[in-house]
Amino acid sequence: MIPTLSPAGFLPLGRHSCTIEELEQTFVLSPPFSTSSTRAQCLADFRSAKTMLDQLHPALVEANWIGGSFTTAKVDPDDLDSLFIIRESAFDELGSNNKKRKVLEFGKSQQLRKKLGLRVDAFMFVRQRIPQPWRAGGIDPEFQSAFALRGAWDDWWQRSRRGPDKDDAPTIESSDPVRGYLEVNW
Numbered sequence: 001m002i003p004t005l006s007p008a009g010f011l012p013l014g015r016h017s018c019t020i021e022e023l024e025q026t027f028v029l030s031p032p033f034s035t036s037s038t039r040a041q042c043l044a045d046f047r048s049a050k051t052m053l054d055q056l057h058p059a060l061v062e063a064n065w066i067g068g069s070f071t072t073a074k075v076d077p078d079d080l081d082s083l084f085i086i087r088e089s090a091f092d093e094l095g096s097n098n099k100k101r102k103v104l105e106f107g108k109s110q111q112l113r114k115k116l117g118l119r120v121d122a123f124m125f126v127r128q129r130i131p132q133p134w135r136a137g138g139i140d141p142e143f144q145s146a147f148a149l150r151g152a153w154d155d156w157w158q159r160s161r162r163g164p165d166k167d168d169a170p171t172i173e174s175s176d177p178v179r180g181y182l183e184v185n186w
Contacts, residue, residue, distance in 0.1 A: 002026045002182065009073030010179030013158060015065070017183045020047070023066070032075055038119065042070060042080040045118035050186075053084065053106065056099055062087040062127060067157035067181035079119040083153055086126045125153060157181035 002018050003011060018026075028039045046064075053060050061084055068081030084107065094100050105111060107124030128146045133139055139147055158177035161168065 003180070005073055006179075008178075010160065011071055011182070012180050013177055014180045015154065015157075015183050016180055017185060020184055020186075023182060023184055027070060032073075036075050036077075038076045038078065039070070042077060042119045045112075045120045046080045046082060049082075049106075049112055049118055049120045049122055050084075053103065056103060057090045057094055059087055059090040060094075060103070061085070061186055063186065064184040065153065065157055065181055066184060067179075068121070071182055072179070079113065079121050081121045081123075083123045083125055083157070086124055088126050088128050091126050123153075125149060 001016075002022055003016055005011060024043055027033055028036070028043050033039050046066075050061060050064075063085045065083040065085065066080065068079070069077035070080040086103065091100065091103065094103065104124055107122050110121060112118040112120045112122050127150070128143065130140075130143050130146065133143055133147065135141070155177070158179060158181065159170070159174055160178050161170070161174055
C-alpha cells in the first residue's frame with residue numbers, strides 16, 4: 001500500500017512496497033494526478049521498458065525502485081525515475097555478452113529517452129544472492145561493493161534536489177534523507 005504524501009509533497013521516509021496497479025491508481029488515476037499531461041505517458045513508457053527487458057528474459061526484473069518527481073505531488077513530472085533490480089541468475093542465463101551489454105546499456109543515464117523517446121530515466125542493479133554477508137564482525141570483503149551499491153541507491157532515492165535546475169550538481173544540503181520511494185515487485 002502506498003502511504004499518503006506529506007504536506008511537503010513527498011512519500012514518508014523509507015522504501016514502500018506496492019504493485020504496478022497501486023502505482024497507477026495512486027500516481028496516475030487519482031486526483032490531482034488524473035489531470036496530468038505527462039503521468040499516463042510516463043507510466044506507459046515505464047511498462048514498455050519493463051516489457052523490453054522481459055523479452056530478453058521473463059524473470060530478469062525482480063523489482064523496481066521508483067523515486068524522483070513521479071512519486072511526489074508534482075502534477076506533471078518530466079519522467080519516471082526507476083532502478084531496475086535485475087535477478088542475478090536470470091542475468092547469468094542471458095549467456096552472451098551482447099545480451100548482457102544490452103541490459104547494462106539500458107540503464108545508462110537518459111538512454112531510453114535519447115534512443116527511444118521514452119519518458120523513463122532507467123538505472124540497473126544486478127542483485128547478487130549472498131547467503132552470509134558477515135565475516136569476522138564486518139561485511140565480507142567479497143561482497144562489500146554489492147552492499148555499498150545497494151546502500152548508495154537507497155540513500156539516493158531518499159534525497160531531494162534543492163537546486164532550481166534538475167541538472168544542478170548534488171549539494172551537501174541535499175544529502176539528507178527527506179522522502180521515501182517505492183518498490184514495485186513483479
